[in-house]
Amino acid sequence: MNRFMRKMALAALALSPLPTQVVATELDDILQVTIRPGWRAADGTHIAAVQLKLAPGWKTYWRQPGDTGIPPKFNFTQSSNLDLLEVLYPTPKITWQDQTRTIGYQGQVIFPIVVQPSTSADVTLQGQIEIGVCEKICIPVSLEISARLPARGPKDSVIEAAFQTLPKAGLGKTICTFTPAADGMQLSLTLQHPPNAIHDVAIELGNSQLWIETPTIQGVGDALYITANILTPSGNPVAVGRGDVVTTIFGTESATEYRGCQGS
Secondary structure, three states, X not given: OOHHHHHHHHHHHHOOOOOOOOOHHHHHHHEEEEEEEEEEOOOOOEEEEEEEEEOOOOEEEEEEEEOOOOOOEEEOOOOEOEEEEEEOOOOOEEEEEOOEEEEEEEOEEEEEEEEEEOOOOOEEEEEEEEEEXXXXXXXXXXXXXXXXXXXXXXXXXXXXXXXXXXOEEOOOOXXXXXXXXXXXXXXXXXXXXXXXXOOEEEEEOOOOOOEEOOOEEEEXXXXXXXXXXXXXXXXXXXOOOHHHOEEEEEOOOOEEEEEOOEOO
């Protein structure tokens, strides 16, 4: 069994559902989901949000959950009067326990939604949200969502505040190199980033079939050198689109996101 299969087996074990079925009333004590209907901007874009409230001690995950976890999935393809929709992810917290890294949220998290309606009428938002919520055990949760986003409505200060928690867009180019390595390949990144209070980094590749081990960071002046092992199902290198590489640098108070990379 290569390292990829071992990682997948450990993740599946950590995320095994409860031995007894969780009934709706018990889940309500753990998780509350609200669609904040938001407002229509002057350019016709509609701003809304998904609000999750978790019971004390419970957590859910970022789109790159770390060493274990279930990344959220939002599917609103059943909606009407909707051309485009993008869910935005606030900056998560990174925690370590027994050498295992978790990237996610506790307490409350608000995911802003940017919607492009087909017409100036109301939008009917309908679909599913799939998330994992964990305390000592983990529960995969699938929820049916239905809400009306009115064409006329006041701005929501809670959603506006959530926009302030999004990672900042990084400036400058990121250089990346892929080389063969044991059980897959190694990704090396070089980018210019202020060196103050950097404590972690996360990498996404746009391919859920690849497992990215926790990256290492080395700072030299204003340059960051980041390496990460990528485990593949076959143990051999695979093609990765450079435009799909997302590198998020976590500081003490905020995060910076670099999208895409270039060859050296």
